[in-house]
Amino acid sequence: MLRREFYQRPTVEVAHDLLGKLLVRRHRDGMVGVRLVEVEAYLGPADPACHTYRGRRTRRVATMWGEAGHAYVYLIYGVHHCLNLVTVGGGAGEAVLVRGAAVVHGRDLVRRRRGPRVAERALTDGPGKLGQALAISLADDGLDVCDRGSGLWLADDGVRIRPRARQCGPRVGVESAGAAASWPLRFLAAGEPG
DNA sequence: TCTAGGATCGGCT
DNA sequence: GCCGATCCTAGAT
Numbered sequence: 001m002l003r004r005e006f007y008q009r010p011t012v013e014v015a016h017d018l019l020g021k022l023l024v025r026r027h028r029d030g031m032v033g034v035r036l037v038e039v040e041a042y043l044g045p046a047d048p049a050c051h052t053y054r055g056r057r058t059r060r061v062a063t064m065w066g067e068a069g070h071a072y073v074y075l076i077y078g079v080h081h082c083l084n085l086v087t088v089g090g091g092a093g094e095a096v097l098v099r100g101a102a103v104v105h106g107r108d109l110v111r112r113r114r115g116p117r118v119a120e121r122a123l124t125d126g127p128g129k130l131g132q133a134l135a136i137s138l139a140d141d142g143l144d145v146c147d148r149g150s151g152l153w154l155a156d157d158g159v160r161i162r163p164r165a166r167q168c169g170p171r172v173g174v175e176s177a178g179a180a181a182s183w184p185l186r187f188l189a190a191g192e193p194g
Numbered sequence: 195t196c197t198a199g200g201a202t203c204g205g206c207t
Numbered sequence: 208g209c210c211g212a213t214c215c216t217a218g219a220t
Binding site: 056058059060074075076077078079 | 212213214215216217
């Protein structure tokens with residue numbers, strides 16, 4: 001399991017290092033493991049695309065201002081749950097959004113949650129889809145991912161992303177964030193199998 | 195209170 | 208590739 005020190009680093013470093021890591025979810029109906037292939041960094045009060053931009057402190061973003069190594073979950077478009085991992089800590093207000101992954105364990109359970117007709121590649125290739133595949137809800141906001149007892153944690157199983165497969169570029173869906181929309185804070189592992 | 199808009203998805207053309 | 212669903216959140220009033 002990744003320790004809290006892993007998350008207590010600059011957000012861009014954490015985002016980069018999260019690629020290829022295993023995200024494990026133990027829920028009442030079973031266990032699911034996915035390999036992270038796409039993440040985005042959100043850099044706190046100075047980042048117009050970030051929920052803590054300009055020091056915004058509301059109930060929703062309270063978790064982002066807390067300790068590193070916790071899950072920040074929010075509802076988007078009133079429909080989908082997005083999973084973030086709080087980084088840095090000490091009130092930095094920064095986090096990494098988990099956008100895409102490949103199912104490694106618990107494929108049957110994921111399919112049950114996502115529906116029988118969903119294409120294989122579409123099981124977990126977006127933040128909302130991943131949330132559904134892992135049965136993430138607002139009740140999971142604030143979970144400590146450095147505590148196996150939370151049922152949500154990350155692990156390094158030794159799989160490495162080839163340097164040439166690593167890509168970075170502008171974040172998705174943040175056109176309204178001005179110049180920050182073009183910051184290369186999206187990291188992905190191209191063509192990496194689960 | 196009211197209103198605008200959103201870190202998306204899936205169905206349809 | 209386009210477009211509507213859907214409802215919560217944040218900021219304004």
